[in-house]
Amino acid sequence: MRQRNEARRLDILRAAARVFRRRGIAAAGMREIAEEAGLSPGNLYHYFSGKDEILLFCQERTLERMLAAVQDARGTAAERLRAVLEAHVHSMLDELESATAHLDVEALPEEMRAPMIAKRDAYERAIRSIVEEGVKRGEFAPCAAALVTRAMLGAVNWTARWYRPEGPQTSAEIATGLSDYLVKGLLK
Amino acid sequence: MRQRNEARRLDILRAAARVFRRRGIAAAGMREIAEEAGLSPGNLYHYFSGKDEILLFCQERTLERMLAAVQDARGTAAERLRAVLEAHVHSMLDELESATAHLDVEALPEEMRAPMIAKRDAYERAIRSIVEEGVKRGEFAPCAAALVTRAMLGAVNWTARWYRPEGPQTSAEIATGLSDYLVKGLLK
DNA sequence: ATAGGATTCGAACCGTGGTTCAAGTCTTGA
């Protein structure tokens, strides 16, 4: 019934995300996604309208989670910023799921792009306002908040490029290490 | 003669880099590159063996320039780091030329990848050694040098995603602003 | 049990895009 269908869709999304991760979005083929998910190529189209929709859902899910982390953050500006950055890194590295996909909004067809861009901008704005508030309260030194925000996002997003699960450092170590450095650059 | 040929190859590389930038590497077509360079699609193959070679040359040229900036840097660790980071941002934003291409080594076919990865690693190692030297000399606070290096690279590489030439800030402002923040996170 | 819908399959369709090619034009050196 409905339950079964929904669960299957999630399985497919996770499988697709793995393929996106290891092949890159453009090089990920529907046939390979189908094989990873354990069904036939044609059958994918019973669950999704096409590759674009799969990609869109992957991206939305990741960004949704990141936005949630912003809402949940409590404490001083520095504490909230650390929490958000760490959550971001964990969404990026732990759930290999859909993390990498959220980086390439350009891969979406023109019409689907707008809502994703809006969400992405909202997320960036939320982080920037934490920075600005920290400055206003005197926690942080004055700085170009927009630029610094993008620098932090670049640093955490970049982890997807070099992180290897079998590498020496765990995702938790990376998360705390990055947050240490990125927040320290803001303090007075 | 030889001169004319070489100049033409450079023109084509620059045109290709512009297309890579605005379309993304995967979506950049040989027909569009040809049009941008002002010659016919088939004629491209008189100057390059194919799309892969064009991409490889674009990436090599950018990385070559960045490595040169590392060699030219003089002064304290902080000064050298600033110089390298600023040069990196400028290579990324000013010469729209081949900058973005260097980010996707994965887009190259398996056989061509090795030399590029080697160069990229050498560049990263050079930056990391500046950080380590700064720590050893007491200029910088102790830190996870490898992780911090990747954070800095992520921040500067990310500029290619959001920078718009018609935007409010010039590339020079971005370069100095980013360097300010990134180096500040290292100081004691 | 059985009709009707959901699911599944794999082959085939078809546009896209990298590449090749045969044939022209232009340049250059003797």
Place this chain on the structure above:
DNA sequence: TCAAGACTTGAACCACGGTTCGAATCCTAT
């Protein structure tokens, strides 16, 4: 001037990959 080779072209080739489709199978509710 006149080959010979460099340059140029546009059409055609061909593989790849997203998608469609008709038919077979499974499940569920009555």
